Amino acid sequence: MTTTTEREAAQEYLRKLFRFFARTQTQGRSQLHTLLSETVATDDALLQLLMDTPASQRRPSLLFAAVNHLLRDRTEHRLAAYYPIHGGDRPVDDQAPAALQAFCAEHADELRELLLTRSTQTNEIRRCFALRLGLSRIAAHWSGPLALLEIGASAGLNLHFDDYGYRLGNRLVQPKDGAPVTLSSVVRGGGPVHELLGELPAVTYRIGADLEPVELSADPEAGPWLEAFIWPEQVRELATLRAAINLSRREPHRLVRADAVQDTARLIAEVPEELPVVVFTASLLSYLDAQARARFIAQLSTAARSRRVAWLFTEAPGLVARTDVTVPGLAGSLRDVGDVYSVGISLRDGAGHQDELLALADPYVEWIAPARTEADDFSWAVAEGLYQPAAATGGGDK
Ligand SMILES: C[S@@+](CC[C@H](N)C(=O)[O-])C[C@H]1O[C@@H](n2cnc3c(N)ncnc32)[C@H](O)[C@@H]1O
Structure with missing residues (x-):
């Protein structure tokens, strides 16, 4: 049984989590969520909504997604006026907190x-x-075709990477016919862009795995729920995500229920043996505790005893640095930042592993800074303003 002191401590933690969320996730991305994070942090009734759930559910993004999801069908509510994704055009002002409080009180049971x-x-x-x-x-x-296995694939939308178009400034890779999805980002740091938009190897086997796969075809609510995590201001992102969801519904790739910690080696073993396997993780490590991360890496090493396996990651640098990956860039101040991701590869075979840091990026890849040289340690990145050393730790998603 939880004591009153434990509950108070948990509530204090949640209060701090909303402020941390505002500092590391919403600032610069969503003015509304930045303001409303502070509203929740100072309102015990709003905090209580999450306090009534198990500790694993108490995430700021979950509350905001639930509100956003309900608002989708209640666009007449005054809170919706602050959501451009729901057709609102009211600038964020000091009435927004009261609108959130009213909405949550009126829809407490559904929330x-x-x-x-x-x-x-x-x-x-x-x-x-x-x-x-x-x-x-x-x-x-490694020349020749590759197999791709995304672990922590969610709805598997990344498996369509070679259907999408890509835009970086005035450079454009066209999407495949019938795929009305073009992703945009910004290059920072002055590194080369050719590998970002270059020829891709043939990927002749692909599969996504997730502890809780998002079944877009089987569950009609799955698409709208994914959309609920889009920030209120991101009208273009919502349209892009919706188009990707529709594409995936029409042409789904294989998605299976599996645990990174237990099933990775087995999934690799199922790939035709002539293919080197690329295991892609994007924002997975923050879901695993230290022991689970070690077990996931051990699965890669086990599989790599009998074939070539590459781990391709876009993850919080501090979490990668605490695996067996060793690259100069992860030995310094990058270990302690929570608002930037490291993109890299770890090529593994029976003889060991060879690791490279390829880029730093915003966690949602709103910008990406490719390595300037092959063994770049990114010591220039602080001076270029890509991150602040000794910022708060962490790393994760919305
Ligand atoms: C933040 S999402 C990232 C989804 C996708 N990779 C992306 O970048 O958009 C992390 C995903 O990891 C999944 N996940 C968490 N723990 C896992 C585990 N032990 N094994 C497999 N998937 C896991 C979650 O269910 C979630 O879908």
Whole structure:
């Protein structure tokens, strides 16, 4: 049984989590969520909605997604006026907190139901920029077709990476016919862009795995729930995600229920043996505790005893640095930042592993800074303003 002191401590933690969320996730991305995070942090009734769920559900993004999800069919509510994705055009002002409080009070039961039954699952397809970069680099080491296994694939939207179009400034890779999805990002840091948009290797086997796969075809609510994690201001992102969801419904790739910690080696063993296997993870490590991360890496090493396996990651650098990956860039101040991701590869075979850091990126790849040289340690990145050393730790998703 939980004591009053434990509950108070848990509530204080949640209060801090909303402020941390505002500082590391919403600032610069969503003015509304930045303001409303502070509203929740100072309102015990709003915090209570999450306090009534198990500790694993108490995430700021879950509350905001639940609100957003309900608002979709209640656009007449005054809170919706602040959501451009729901057709609103009211600038954020000091009435927004009261609108949130009113909405949550009026829909407390529906919110509680969502908070108890739905999980925080996002699928950020802009991370396909990192996937492209990694695949190009792996192809430079290993010629021939590759197999792709995304672990923590959510709805598997990243598996369509070679259907999407890509835009970086005035450079454009056209989407495949019939795929009305073009992803945009910005290059920072002055590194080369050719591998970001270059030729891709043939990927002749692909599969996504997730502890809780998002079944877009089987569950009609799955698409709208994914969309609920889009920030209120991101009208274009919502349209892009919706188009990717529709594409995936029409042409689904294989998605299986599996645990990174237990099933990775088995999934690799199922791939035709002539194919080197690229295991892609994007924002997975923050879901695993230290022991689970070690067990996931051990699965890669086990599989690599009998075939070539590459781990391609876009993850918080501090978490990668605490695996067996050793690259100069992860030995310094990058270990302690929570608002930037590291993109890299770890090529593994029976003889060991060879690791490279390929880029730093915003966690949602709103920008990407490719390595300037092959053994770049990114010591220039602080001076270029890509991150602040000794910022808060962490790393994760919305
Ligand atoms: C933040 S989402 C990232 C989804 C996708 N990779 C992307 O970048 O958009 C993390 C995903 O990892 C999944 N996950 C968490 N723990 C896992 C585990 N032990 N094994 C497999 N998937 C896991 C979650 O269900 C969630 O779908």
